[in-house]
Amino acid sequence: MSSTIVIGAQWGDEGKGKIVDIFAEKADLVVRFQGGNNAGHTLVIGDQKTVLHHIPSGILRPEVQCILAGGVVVDPEVCLREIKALTEKGVLSREGQLVIGAECSVITSYHRTLDAAREGSLEGTKIGTTGRGIGPCYEDRVARRSIFVRDLLDRKGLEAKLTQNLHEKNVLLSHYGAQTFSVEELLDELLAFGEALRPYVADANALVRNALQDGKKVLFEGAQGTLLDVGLGTYPYVTSSHTVSASACVGAGIKPQALTSIFGITKAYCTRVGEGPFPTELHGDVGEELRKLGHEFGSTTGRPRRCGWLDLVGLKYAAEVNGLTSIAITKLDVLSGFDQLKVCTGYLDKNSRPISEPPLDARELEGVSPVYEELAGWSEDLTQCRTWADLPKSARDYIEFIEAKVGVPVDLISVGPDREATFWRHA
Structure with a gap:
């Protein structure tokens, strides 16, 4: 490695x-x-x-x-x-x-405030941002006005950048009716952070x-x-x-x-946090069961995750754009107890024509219909499995099906949250 x-x-x-x-x-x-x-x-x-x-x-x-x-x-x-x-x-x-x-680049108070203000202004079209100021901070980098960690150690340079940035940011914040900021209140705070990070x-x-x-x-x-x-x-x-x-x-x-x-990491099923299209999303009892068994709540926001069947169209796309050499499958244990498992192997557009990979325009992806293949489930508890041979045949068949469709070997399997509940497919 x-x-x-x-x-x-x-x-x-x-x-x-x-x-x-x-x-x-x-x-x-x-x-x-x-x-x-x-x-x-x-x-x-x-x-x-x-x-x-x-x-x-x-x-x-x-x-x-x-x-x-x-x-x-x-x-x-x-x-x-x-x-x-x-x-x-x-x-x-x-x-x-x-x-x-x-x-x-450094995320500041005005980045977080602007992020939240923008999201709050979107009626019915929210992006689902975490509100942590990530987007506005990256915007400043592209606009060549970023404050870097090194700037937190340079009072004069930091003051100049804050003066330049707040001239624009306060106009935007005022537009949204949000809190504005002064150079003085941010300068000492950021310099103190810089000393602590030094x-x-x-x-x-x-x-x-x-x-x-x-x-x-x-x-x-x-x-x-x-x-x-x-x-x-x-x-x-x-x-x-x-x-x-x-x-x-x-x-x-x-x-x-x-x-x-x-290494590409995928769950044995799919989840998504926030807004946006999700072709295999389950809205009924099965989706709720996956959420409960998988403890599907965001680590950063605490928001409940949307759950659905495994989407191999998306996974194959990920394999291609990343150049995956191996796949690790997590939470295989969550699927125990389902008699039948569905796996999405294709999409149909709104005219029922097949689509080979996910459309990147969310409006187009929202209109697709998943094409499913069904596989046999298993009832055994997988949390104590530590080798490929320990898995029930249906679980091994499920993984081999994924490999065949995606074209990338599954080399690592996780059957629980602990370090020990993970094993290599091959020695």
Whole structure:
């Protein structure tokens, strides 16, 4: 594993954090390369549950260095709160264990306020944003007015950027009837955050490149999922960053040749949080049962997740755009007890014509009808399975069906939240 990427192959919430934690046992570095604290990765080690938003899931491996690379947007208040909690637990315990890129963009109070104000103004067309200010922060980067983590250590430069930004942002906030901000009230606050973050700040992208050149094992952790990619997802119901594997090259400043394996993480069924089309969504008792059995509530927002049957059209699309070399299937145990399982293997458009891959325009995707194939279910409890042979035949058939349709091997299977409830398909 010289460089492995873990990518969400659905709409996020696939269990990437758990898989990263497992892979991190053999890694030297774990690197987040996009997104912000709109991510929510839940890890269960014994009876200890840890929910991470900013900090990479490898942090529970004390020997691993965890890095927020330049493609990440950082809310310093949230990040410091997370650092404090991990330090108090004894998880974050040594110098250099966590590095925050000086080149990460900073989420401020006006980003969060603008995010919430915009969403609140959308009558009947809400995007379903987490309201964490992620989108407005990325907007500032594209508009070449971003405040970076390094700016929090430079009073004069930070004051100049705040003056420039608030000239525009306060006009927007006033338009929405939202709170406006002054340079003075934000300057001291952000400088204080900068001083608190100073021990962790470094040129993260250079550190990652040097590690790869030195032959170290680097694990890249994606946030959200492929179908939420701002350019390749179901627009406009997407996140504000590129969530696919190629984003690791840009977000961490590495060459494409450095990538050696790409793991796509998928649940054994589908979920989605927030608004947007969801072709296999189940609105009745079966959907409620999946939500209950899978404990499907957002790690970041607490919102109940929408649940549905596994969508192989979307999964195959994710395999192609990410260049997946392997698939990890999580929550296979949740499907125990269903006599029959449906799997979406195709779409029909509104004229009943077949569609080979998901339309990226949400309006078109909302009009498709899923084509299902039915497979036999199983009644056995899978939570104690630790090998391929331990699985009932119907569960093995289900996985082999996925492999055949997607064209990518399923190499890792998870049957519960604990580290131990995960096993390799092959030795």
